[in-house]
Amino acid sequence: MPIRFEKRQHVGRLRQLAAIGIALATSLLITAILVYAAGADVTAAFASLYQGAIGDKTALINTLIVTTPILLTSEAAVLAFRGNIWNIGLEGQLYAGAMFAYWIYASTNGIPAGFYPLIIILGGFIGGGILGFIPGILKSKFQVDVIISTVMLNYVIAYFLDFLLGSSWRVPGSFYYQTALIDEKADLPLLINNPPLHMGFLVALIMAGAVYIILKWSRFGYKIRAIGENPRASLFKGINAARTITIALILSGGVAGLAGAIELFGLRHRLRSDLSPGFGWTGMMIAMLAGRDPIIAIPAALFFGALENGSLKMQITTGVPTSLVDVLQALVVFLILGSQVIANYRLRRVAYEH
Amino acid sequence: MTLIKQENHQEGFPEPGLANLTNPGNESYEIIKTINLTKRFPLVLALDHINFDLRKGEIHALLGENGAGKTTLSECLYGYYQPDEGEIYYKGKKVILSSPRSAISLGIGMVHQHFVLIRSHSVLENILLGTRHKGFRIDVSKAKSKFEILCKDYGLDINPDSLISQLSVGQQQWVEILRSIYEGIEVLILDEPTAVLTPQETNDLFQVLGRMKNKGLSIIFITHKLKEVNQIADRITILRKGKHIVTLNNNEISEKKLAYMMVGREFSIAPPKNEFQSREPPIVELSDICAFNDQKVLALNHISLGLRPNEILGIAGVSGNGQKELFEVLIGIRGKKTGSIGVKGKKVLKSSPSIIMSLGVGSVPEDRFQEGLIPNFTISENLILGFQDSPAYRIGLFFLNYQAIDNYAKQCISDFEIVANSPQQQIQTLSGGNIQRVILARELSQNPDCLIANQPTRGLDVGAVEYIHKRLLELRDQGAAILLISEDLDEILALSDRIAVMYRGEILKNFAPGEQTIEEIGLMMAGIRPDV
Numbered sequence: 110m111p112i113r114f115e116k117r118q119h120v121g122r123l124r125q126l127a128a129i130g131i132a133l134a135t136s137l138l139i140t141a142i143l144v145y146a147a148g149a150d151v152t153a154a155f156a157s158l159y160q161g162a163i164g165d166k167t168a169l170i171n172t173l174i175v176t177t178p179i180l181l182t183s184e185a186a187v188l189a190f191r192g193n194i195w196n197i198g199l200e201g202q203l204y205a206g207a208m209f210a211y212w213i214y215a216s217t218n219g220i221p222a223g224f225y226p227l228i229i230i231l232g233g234f235i236g237g238g239i240l241g242f243i244p245g246i247l248k249s250k251f252q253v254d255v256i257i258s259t260v261m262l263n264y265v266i267a268y269f270l271d272f273l274l275g276s277s278w279r280v281p282g283s284f285y286y287q288t289a290l291i292d293e294k295a296d297l298p299l300l301i302n303n304p305p306l307h308m309g310f311l312v313a314l315i316m317a318g319a320v321y322i323i324l325k326w327s328r329f330g331y332k333i334r335a336i337g338e339n340p341r342a343s344l345f346k347g348i349n350a351a352r353t354i355t356i357a358l359i360l361s362g363g364v365a366g367l368a369g370a371i372e373l374f375g376l377r378h379r380l381r382s383d384l385s386p387g388f389g390w391t392g393m394m395i396a397m398l399a400g401r402d403p404i405i406a407i408p409a410a411l412f413f414g415a416l417e418n419g420s421l422k423m424q425i426t427t428g429v430p431t432s433l434v435d436v437l438q439a440l441v442v443f444l445i446l447g448s449q450v451i452a453n454y455r456l457r458r459v460a461y462e463h
Numbered sequence: 464m465t466l467i468k469q470e471n472h473q474e475g476f477p478e479p480g481l482a483n484l485t486n487p488g489n490e491s492y493e494i495i496k497t498i499n500l501t502k503r504f505p506l507v508l509a510l511d512h513i514n515f516d517l518r519k520g521e522i523h524a525l526l527g528e529n530g531a532g533k534t535t536l537s538e539c540l541y542g543y544y545q546p547d548e549g550e551i552y553y554k555g556k557k558v559i560l561s562s563p564r565s566a567i568s569l570g571i572g573m574v575h576q577h578f579v580l581i582r583s584h585s586v587l588e589n590i591l592l593g594t595r596h597k598g599f600r601i602d603v604s605k606a607k608s609k610f611e612i613l614c615k616d617y618g619l620d621i622n623p624d625s626l627i628s629q630l631s632v633g634q635q636q637w638v639e640i641l642r643s644i645y646e647g648i649e650v651l652i653l654d655e656p657t658a659v660l661t662p663q664e665t666n667d668l669f670q671v672l673g674r675m676k677n678k679g680l681s682i683i684f685i686t687h688k689l690k691e692v693n694q695i696a697d698r699i700t701i702l703r704k705g706k707h708i709v710t711l712n713n714n715e716i717s718e719k720k721l722a723y724m725m726v727g728r729e730f731s732i733a734p735p736k737n738e739f740q741s742r743e744p745p746i747v748e749l750s751d752i753c754a755f756n757d758q759k760v761l762a763l764n765h766i767s768l769g770l771r772p773n774e775i776l777g778i779a780g781v782s783g784n785g786q787k788e789l790f791e792v793l794i795g796i797r798g799k800k801t802g803s804i805g806v807k808g809k810k811v812l813k814s815s816p817s818i819i820m821s822l823g824v825g826s827v828p829e830d831r832f833q834e835g836l837i838p839n840f841t842i843s844e845n846l847i848l849g850f851q852d853s854p855a856y857r858i859g860l861f862f863l864n865y866q867a868i869d870n871y872a873k874q875c876i877s878d879f880e881i882v883a884n885s886p887q888q889q890i891q892t893l894s895g896g897n898i899q900r901v902i903l904a905r906e907l908s909q910n911p912d913c914l915i916a917n918q919p920t921r922g923l924d925v926g927a928v929e930y931i932h933k934r935l936l937e938l939r940d941q942g943a944a945i946l947l948i949s950e951d952l953d954e955i956l957a958l959s960d961r962i963a964v965m966y967r968g969e970i971l972k973n974f975a976p977g978e979q980t981i982e983e984i985g986l987m988m989a990g991i992r993p994d995v
Contacts, residue, residue: 327861331844331851339837344796345828346849347817 128452132444140437144429154427158434161422162415168422170301173310174376176414178203178385180313181368182392183399183406184320185237189361190393190401191324192333193340194354198244198259199365200389201266202237206366207373208270209236211288211380214295215278222294229297229374230312230367237366238359240266245358249351255358263389270382278380287381297375307375316364320403323360333357365389394442400449413438492519493552494650494681495540495571500549502535509535511705512549517650522672522682524696524713526689526725528924529895531702533685537652540683541573542566572643573652576659578635580627586610587623590642613641617674631989632781633664637671644675651675652683657691661781662952662985669695687725687925689718701725726925744808745769746913746944747793747824752802754792762788764968766802770913770944775935777959778948781988785968786948787829790917793946794826795819807912820849825911827902829918829948831895835902838891842883843872845890846905875904880930896927903934913944920954932958952984966990 137155144154163169182199189196196202210232217228244258274286297307324330332353335343343350368388373380395413399405420434495517502510510532517523525533538544540551542560550557553569560566563573580589591606610623619637627635636656643651653672657665672682672695686692692699693713701708701724708724747770756762762785770776778786791797793804795814804811806822828834836845847856847868856871858864872886879900883893890898899919906914916935920928935958939945949955955962956976963973964987971987972979979993987993 326863326865328851328857328863329861331847331863335837335840335848338839339833341833342835342837342848345794345816345826345834347795347815347820348849348851349817 124452125449128448129445132448133441136437136440136444139440140433143433143436147429147433149427149429154423154429157426158416158419158423160419162419164422167304168418170304170306172411172415172418173306175418176410177309177313177375178368178372178388179391179395179413179417180310180407180410181316181371182365182388183395183410184313184316184392184403185361185364185368186393186396187399187401187403187406188320188323188333188364189357190337190396192337192354192357194333194337194357194361195256196241196244196259196358196361197256197393198240198262198362198389199392200385200387201259201263202240202362202365203369203372203385203389204266204270205240205362205369206233206235206237207369207380207384208266208273209233209239209366210370211278211291211373212236214291214374215288225295225374226298226308229295229370233367233370234363235366237369238363240366241358241360241362242355245355248358249355255354259358267382270380274380274382285381287379289379291374291378295374296378297371307371309371309375312367312371314407316367317403317407320364324403329353329356365392368392391438394438398442398445412441493517494519494554496552497536497540498550498552500536500539500546500551502532502539502544502546508705510539510546511707513702513705513707515700515707515710517681517683518698519681520676520679521697522676522684522695524692524699525683525685525702526687526692526699526721527702528687528725528926529922530704530924531725532705533687533702534654535705536702537573537654537683537685540566540650541571541652567646567648570647570649571652572646572648572650574636574639574643574654574656576655578639580635580638582628583626585624585626586621586630586638589627589638590623590645610641610645613644616678617641617671619671631664632659632783633661633667636660636668640671644680649679650681650683652685654685655687656684657686657688659782659950661988662981663989665691689721689725692721693718703727722925743772745771745805746807747946748805749793750803750805752789752792752804753800754788754797755800756785756788761800762968763792763799766968766970768946768963768970768973770946772912772942772944773939774960775939775945775947775958777955777962778946778965779952779955779962779984779988780950780965782950784965786917786965788968789965790826790829790915790948793819793915794824794828816849823909823912825906825909825914827899827906827914827916827919829921831898831902832891836890836898838889840890841887842876842881842890842893842901843868843886845901846872846875846886846908848905850905850909871908875901875908879904879934896923896930899923899927899931903931907934907938911938911943913946914938915946915948917948918950919947920949920951928954952981952988956981964988 141151141155144151161168162172182203185199185202186196210229213228213232214225240262243262244253244255247253247258248255271286274288278288280287280289297309300306300308300311324334332343332348335348336350336353340350369384372384372388377384391413395406395409399409416434416438420431423429424431493516497513497515500510500513500515501508513532513536515536525536527533535544539546540560542563542565545561551560552558553571558569581592584592587603587607587610590610591601607623614621619641621630621634621637621641627638630638636659640651656668660668672684676682684696696713698710698712699721700710701721703725749766749768752763752766753761754763766789768776778789780786788797792799795816795818804814806819806824811818811822832838837848840848843865847853850856851863856864856868869886875881876883876886881893881897881900881904883897890901893901919935920931923931935945935947947955947958959976961973962976962984964971964984966987967990972993983993
């Protein structure tokens, strides 16, 4: 009796959830095997991972801080991806946001401290938005593929930052390629003082809500979704795809830029070329994991943030390297997306005749 | 004209011995028989305990509306679907058809509505592609002579060396059929074979099918056209909503009764027509339009047309003769090489869909799912597609007023008799007829001065077709100009106040119905210019 795959016409909600559950369990199992193979105590490793992620108030707050940039980049990804606009340049847009905000900060010395949050948020958004605008205009005027232009701009901005850090932005006399420490009065305001939580997480949550409202309720969101779901019908009914794609890339880049500015002024306080360890890429993974849904992206980002944060404690207490968490994250994305495909099919036994 | 005379089933039956072996005592040997064949799709019972039989050497018409289960039944017999319940007997033996391959090896072949031929290959290469060979080398000359004998047997004139792209649609269909016969099949399933043919080509096909029948081939002929059934079938099986309604001999009952059994209710075949000819200046005027198709070949060749108020202009023609390009130029998504479009006396200098729409021109595209709507959107969302910027559906500058949109959708659902649970229902869960009603509702709600409709009833059931025809006529009577592009000549004849025949990107003739006979129109559709 051979077996063959058959597509299901309808997939129930419960079946989808079950598929996600199985995928999560499988990812954990594979990770456990890897931990075991590395010679560490599996239970202790997972316990410390849990402790480090949400074990106490400090761990929890740190998880929120780690989540902030990846929640923002994932919302940026959701906004573009819903229109099938494959903005792969989130990483570059994040840096552009940080750089633009830093540039305004550096060139507006002596303004009242109350203006800084505005500078950080607007500067970050505008900087990222400019870098999103470039592929947008290239696409709408010259039909340049968005994937190519956004990914190439990542390099442009990275080398431009290196150039600035090596010349005018470099702290005088420093051995390192880095700017001077940012003035304390320009730090992002805190929501909670002890342990400190800057307002970035709140901004990220607001942006998640904003992306949700834009996609669901606005005319612009309607057009993005229409183009993403059926570009041909959108063309037939006169929706201006060039303009919609350009605006979507500006907004997506802007939100990614916010991540950079917030990370710089909230946590790092010094611009270096290692500001982001790949927040843009993680954001894309989260967006895909969340099925391009801006609200589901919140728990997905928190999950990734918790893993990231907990991995430090895991490394300290059990010696399992933090990079194992990267493996776990990748497994989760791979297996959950895979499970969603598999849930669409069923196995069926078929008989041969003769 | 009846080409195929009613024949006794035994006459075309060459192997009486076999029949007696497998089914002794029964004169009409059943080559295929299904017992309680049932196929379920989620939410739909596609086939409900169907008992169907095909006799050796008969042409058996499967008649029914879209969604009646005709195609599902034949796909089960062709091994493409596996039934959930019931049995299939082939030559008296129970078989399980797990794939088309197993059906073909038993001798069951199928020709689908859309041909699967490689256009840049020759006829012979296409024939050989489908067959299985032993060994590495293909004996081309042997294959060629076998093919030529086949052609001769059926009175077909096809050069095995010509490329598929050089053949007419009718000839391509013959190649498809010959490919099945070349494999040595005994049962041929034809899915709506006449949908793409001119009246003459249809007659030719029927003659060939008659010859095949006489040679002992058994044919299942799927259609929803009553006229063809009367012309060619020996027996008729009517399906309705997955149920077997009746099987009867041809000419046993009237066409009207057949229609009644097929639809399950009375319906008027011919809608009322407009009597007067419009003399008013055209709302939309095309002059001397030339345009390329996607392959950069000239698809519109100096087209000039005027769409006048109170008039339906029907474009007749076999598909692929520039109708698609004409539609796309008109609604502004295809650039033109020469010529101009005028709307209400003003020349449209820069043509784009939004500009054309703003001038009061609505459109119903050919492909509902790809071009007409967004399958994952709700009914409400689809009803404002293209009109999302209208102040009526807005709150402030940026936001959509979903309450107003839902109210509008509810109005459309009741005005256009759309069968739906709520405006929030995803449109892809609706039936084809209801989907087309949504598109029509969207366009007509804007009170267009002109409507461009490309194949507006293709693939719809009789009830939906009737409704759409009624709406188009109402729109015309309200003073709109309508361009109706259709491959269905009957539809063109029934609705049009003027008819233009399109062939290879040209309008061969523009005339009032009644000025030309159906035969003359058919000849024009095949590219033969009328004598002036």
